[in-house]
Amino acid sequence: MFKKILIANRGEIACRVAKTAKRMGIRTVAVYSDADAQAAHVLACDEAVHIGGAAARDSYLQWQRILEAAKATGAQAVHPGYGFLSENEAFARACAEAGLVFIGPPPDAIAAMGSKSAAKSLMDKAGVPLVPGYHGDNNEPTFLLQQAERIGFPVLIKASAGGGGRGMRRVDKAEDFIAALASCQREARSSFGSDHVLVERYVTRPRHIEIQVFGDTQGQCVYLFERDCSVQRRHQKVLEEAPAPGMSAERRAEMGAAAVAAAKAVGYVGAGTVEFIAEEVNDGDLRFYFMEMNTRLQVEHPVTEAITGHDLVEWQLRVANGQPLPAQQNELRMHGHAIEARICAESPDAGFLPATGSLDVLRWPAHVAFERTAGTDATAPVRVDAGVREGDAISPFYDSMIAKLIVWGEDRQQALARLDAALRDTHIVGLATNVAFLRRVVQSRAFATADLDTALIERERPALFDQPGLPLPVAAAGVAAHLLAEEAVAPDADPWSRRDGFRLHGSARRRLDLATGKTHHAATLERSHDGALWLALNGQRHALQTRALGADRFEVRVDGQRHVLSVYARGEQRALFGEHASLELQEFDPVAHAGQEAGGHGGRLSAPMPGKVISFLVKAGDSVAAGQPLAVMEAMKMEHTLNAPRDGVVGELMFAVGDQVGEGAELLTLAEA
Structure with missing residues (x-):
């Protein structure tokens, strides 16, 4: 077995490989960019080597530097993870020429399947149906x-x-x-x-179903069943599950055989995924078409691990070391159902615009399995694969994924319930995320009943987007509970040391200035002489009771109705999480903000996130209408079109194509028409 491997990647996959290697007694080397000097994957490895600037093209895609790092540290093999160089034929060949084992398929297999066009021609010759x-x-x-x-x-x-x-x-x-x-x-x-x-x-109601395959150097190849990855936004997966709902044993065997045939046709070794587009015909039966083969481990591999009980990263390391597959096809079994949710830094209500910022609060559900111990934790009810920690920053240089939340159940119904509860208990503060959106998808009629296709999110749009958060009176009660807990003193303190509004006569009132977005809410917290607590908000008076359940957890009763809230305070921001919804409020001091004016952006177009200007679609002097595309930016490896906020005439273009810009940078001015 290898004594030391280099992991040519970052984030949760690098952490995952490092943990599996450690359990197997293998030392690991991390590589890192300027942006990742203190990243979790760096600390997870035994050694670390700096390879360049923050942008991937200056670091993680510089394979010559990665090979130099492997040579300098004495690594015997390179694990490419997924993304970056994982499907780069030239890198795989360079590893071999440098005397390093590439923990992945042979370069010829990458070349054969790396081009979608060439792969489809190969599959056509093999008789696999094509779109x-x-x-x-x-x-x-x-x-x-x-x-x-x-x-x-x-x-x-x-x-x-x-x-x-x-x-x-x-x-x-x-x-x-x-x-x-x-x-x-x-x-x-x-x-x-x-x-x-x-x-x-374009298949109008397609399901995205993929088969996990694995080959070894002895010529054996197996499939570890299928995953349904139909729930997507912008052609990127959101939720993945195994096995695929409604898949018959006959169709599973047929698709598995086709996938193995595809892998054997190119002499495949290691982990790979054969992806199919499927459409329902004849009362739910599936017709499938070959789409592509990913010659690497997939992001969603944990759901396959969960239903089979096998560690696919360990399989990779053993196969790359020349060992036979740990199991034969007739030994592989499925048990239960697993679902993975990709937790990303993005704003679903703003067209899934990527978000950057600090993970001020990062709290996962209780009883989560973070790493494998003896044997496998593949059937852990709740598992998190993350490459970040509380306090880390999400930068604009890489993918927006924060972590993967994986649940397992005896059946799909139990897995759904566990995923809903796990998302409820996932609290992230400091930047926009898709956690609340994911929970709405899981609760949607279409997903709950397995009415799946790649347009599910669009079909369910009214129930998924622009939904109300925690009711304002409940949120204000949570802010009040947090404030009162902060000011609490020992019960035996003298009356003059108390800060809870104690009065010898009459009631005590205090004003709370709250805001949701740009909307201001003046609230009054009143404590009667008899100790009763009242909350006045927007002209309504509510009876209030509060009780601290922990450092950030409170019980509030608003007009007798009980709510349990988690409240996190960061500066003036208050993030509140309840049983069914969450809300962010600002609790501010009006004196400190005196004289400040709400800055309007009606006369300009600003960058909603850091990124690079790809193109301007207008020039100075052009008349434009509200909603008209004006510019295209690239951030987190995706293009984003920016539209006119109102009618107007383009004034000055403030940047050139190719310029890097910061969040909030003024891209162009827009004068009145």
Whole structure:
């Protein structure tokens, strides 16, 4: 077995590999960028080597520096994780030339499956069904438009070297095709170094089902069943589960055999995923089409571990060391149901705009398995795979994923209940996240009843977006409870030392100045002479009782109705989490804010996050309408189109294409029309 491996990645996958290697007695080397000097994966490894600047192109994609780090530290093998160099044929070959074992498939297998076009041609020859489309080399825009018209709209443009939802655009009509193609190719070039695309018929109610395969150097290959990854936004997975709901044993065996055949056709070794688009026919039966093969470990591999009881990272290390597969096909069994939720720094109500900032509070559910002990924790009811800690920052340089929350149950119903409870108890403060959104998806009719397809989020939009948070009176009661707990003194203190509003006669009143967004709320907290507590808010008076249950946990009764809240205070911000919803409030001192004016942004277009200016779609002097696209930015490896906040005339463009800009930077001025 290897004595030392280098992990050529970051985040939760690097932490995961480090923990598995440690359990196996293998030492690990981390590589890190300027932005990751104190990152969790650096501390999880035995050694660490700095390899460059914060941007991935200056560090994690600099494979020559990674090979130098491996040589300098005496590593025998390199684990690429997923993303970055994990599917880079040149890197795999360079590892071999440097005398290092690449913990992944052979370079030829990466090359064969790395191009979606080439892979589809290979599968076509092997008789695996394909979605109708154009998979050739001619990428001239007019020709591709003609192919799209031949296929019939809607179509899907896909980066041939892509993955992770990047470089993909659905196009519904011919007049939108050329612009979508240009955007898709820009994103593909930025993410994968190639702008080659293919065009396919868009299956209108597709399910995304993938098969986990594993091969060894002795020529054996098995499949570890399937995962349903249909719940997606912007072509990126949101929730993944195993096994796929409604999958018959016959169809599972057929898809598994097709996946193994695909892997064997390219001499595959290690962990891989064969992805299929499936559509329901004949009363729920599935027809499937080959989509692509990911020649790496997938983000969602924990759900396969949960239902099979096998550690796939350990399998990777053993197979790369020349050992046979730990289990044969007839020895593999499924047990129970598992679901994974990707927790990301983003604002779902703002079109899933990525968020950056500090993880001021990061609290996971109780009884969570964070790492494996003897054997496996694959059937732990709740598991978190994270590469961050409380206090860490989410930067604009990498993917927006904070962690993966994985639950397991005896059946899907139990797994759903556990996931809902785990999301309820996941508290993140300091930046926008999708936790509340994920919980609404889990509770939605479509997901609860397994009415799955890749358009589920759009179909359920009214129930998923712009939903109210914690009721304001309850939230204000939580703020009051936190304030009173902070001011509490020992019960035997003399009356003159008390700060709880004690009066010899009459009642004590204090004002609370609260705000939700830009809306101000004046509240009054009153304690009667008999000790009764009252909360006046927006013209209504509520009877209030409070009790501290812990450092950040409180029981409040508002007009007799009981609520248990977690309250976190950071400066003037108050984040409150209840049983069914959460809310962020600002408790501020009006004197300290005297003279401040609400800064309007109606005359300008500002960057909603740090990133790079990709293009301006207008020039100075152009008249624009509200909602019209004005500029395109790239942040966290995705393109984001910025629209006009109102009608107006473009004044000055404040930056050039290619410039890096900070959050809130003024991109262009907008004068009255």
